[in-house]
Amino acid sequence: MQLRMTNQREMILRELKKSKGHLTADELYERVKKFMPRISLATVYRNLEILSDVNMINKLEISGRQKRFDSELEDHDHIYCVECHRIENLDIGANQVELPVEDAHGYTITGRRLEVTGVCPRCQKKIAKSKKK
Amino acid sequence: MQLRMTNQREMILRELKKSKGHLTADELYERVKKFMPRISLATVYRNLEILSDVNMINKLEISGRQKRFDSELEDHDHIYCVECHRIENLDIGANQVELPVEDAHGYTITGRRLEVTGVCPRCQKKIAKSKKK
DNA sequence: CTTGACTTGCGAAGAGTTATCATTTACTGT
DNA sequence: ACAGTAAATGATAACTCTTCGCAAGTCAAG
Structure with missing residues (x-):
C-alpha cells in the first residue's frame, strides 16, 4: 500500500500538531471540520489509524473510554x-x-x-x- | 449505600478469584452462567463496577479495548x-x-x-x- | 406482615469505532 | 493530455462493549 498525503490527511496531522495535546478522534473531527466542513468522521478515524501505523503519530491506549492521539513521537x-x-x-x-x-x-x-x-x-x-x- | 453480598455478587467474585486472570465482563459472564444460567450480563457489569468501587477487585482500563477485572489487589x-x-x-x-x-x-x-x-x-x-x- | 432500601433480569439505548460501498481523487505510464 | 488503476473519501450502516430504565424480586428491621 502506498500512502498519499491527501488534503484531509494533512489537515488532520496539522491540527493534531497544532493542538500539542492528546485529542480524541471526535475532538479532532470538530477542529478539522472548521476548515473542511464536508470531512467525514470516518476519514478522521481512518487517517489517525493509518498515521499511527506509519509512526507519524502516536496512539494512546491509556485509561478512559476513548482513544487519544498525540503528535509527539x-x-x-x-x-x-x-x-x-x-x-x-x-x-x-x-x-x-x-x-x-x-x-x-x-x-x-x-x-x-x-x-x-x-x-x-x-x-x-x-x-x-x-x-x- | 449499603452493600449486600448477594449470591450473584459472591459468585462473580468467586469466579474471578478462581480464574486468577484478567477477565473481561463477558468472559466472566460465561463462567458464572454455568452456575447461574439466568444471570444477566448487566448484573455482571454492575457488580464488577461496584466491587471495584469498594476496592474488592481491580479494574484495568486500556482505552479502545474491553475492560478487564482482576481479583489481585x-x-x-x-x-x-x-x-x-x-x-x-x-x-x-x-x-x-x-x-x-x-x-x-x-x-x-x-x-x-x-x-x-x-x-x-x-x-x-x-x-x-x-x-x- | 409491611415498609423501604437494595438488587436483579430484561431489553433498549448509548458511546465509540469500524466496515461497506459507490463515488471521487490523484498518480502512473503512454 | 488521457486512460487505467490504486487509493482515499463521505455517508451511513453495522458492530462491540457498556450503561440505563424499569418492573419485579429479595432481604433486614420495625
Missing part, C-alpha cells in the same frame, strides 16, 4: 486526571524505569508505558467547592 | 500482548519506579500503572509460522 509518559480525563505529559525519562526483562514471561517487549493517575488542579478546586455545600 | 504491573491482548502480571515491585512528584503539574497523585507491551510466546510462534508461507 518521543518517548514520554502521561499523567491523567481521574475526574475530567485530561491528559498531560510527564517529563520523567523512560530510562528511569528499568525493565527486568527476565521476568517478562517470554514476551518480546515492544514498549512500555507509565501512567500516573491523579486529580488535576482544576478538579481539585471543583471538588473542594462541592464539598462546601 | 496488591500493587503489581502488567505486560500485555499487542497481538492477542492477553494480560499477565509482572512481578517487578512498584517501588522500583520512582515518581518525580515535582513534575506532576500540580496533580494530587492517586496511583501509577506501568504497562509493558510485547508479543507473547504463543503469538511469536503464530507470527513465525505465518511468515513462512
Whole structure:
C-alpha cells in the first residue's frame, strides 16, 4: 500500500500538531471540520489509524473510554486526571524505569508505558467547592 | 449505600478469584452462567463496577479495548500482548519506579500503572509460522 | 406482615469505532 | 493530455462493549 498525503490527511496531522495535546478522534473531527466542513468522521478515524501505523503519530491506549492521539513521537509518559480525563505529559525519562526483562514471561517487549493517575488542579478546586455545600 | 453480598455478587467474585486472570465482563459472564444460567450480563457489569468501587477487585482500563477485572489487589504491573491482548502480571515491585512528584503539574497523585507491551510466546510462534508461507 | 432500601433480569439505548460501498481523487505510464 | 488503476473519501450502516430504565424480586428491621 502506498500512502498519499491527501488534503484531509494533512489537515488532520496539522491540527493534531497544532493542538500539542492528546485529542480524541471526535475532538479532532470538530477542529478539522472548521476548515473542511464536508470531512467525514470516518476519514478522521481512518487517517489517525493509518498515521499511527506509519509512526507519524502516536496512539494512546491509556485509561478512559476513548482513544487519544498525540503528535509527539518521543518517548514520554502521561499523567491523567481521574475526574475530567485530561491528559498531560510527564517529563520523567523512560530510562528511569528499568525493565527486568527476565521476568517478562517470554514476551518480546515492544514498549512500555507509565501512567500516573491523579486529580488535576482544576478538579481539585471543583471538588473542594462541592464539598462546601 | 449499603452493600449486600448477594449470591450473584459472591459468585462473580468467586469466579474471578478462581480464574486468577484478567477477565473481561463477558468472559466472566460465561463462567458464572454455568452456575447461574439466568444471570444477566448487566448484573455482571454492575457488580464488577461496584466491587471495584469498594476496592474488592481491580479494574484495568486500556482505552479502545474491553475492560478487564482482576481479583489481585496488591500493587503489581502488567505486560500485555499487542497481538492477542492477553494480560499477565509482572512481578517487578512498584517501588522500583520512582515518581518525580515535582513534575506532576500540580496533580494530587492517586496511583501509577506501568504497562509493558510485547508479543507473547504463543503469538511469536503464530507470527513465525505465518511468515513462512 | 409491611415498609423501604437494595438488587436483579430484561431489553433498549448509548458511546465509540469500524466496515461497506459507490463515488471521487490523484498518480502512473503512454 | 488521457486512460487505467490504486487509493482515499463521505455517508451511513453495522458492530462491540457498556450503561440505563424499569418492573419485579429479595432481604433486614420495625
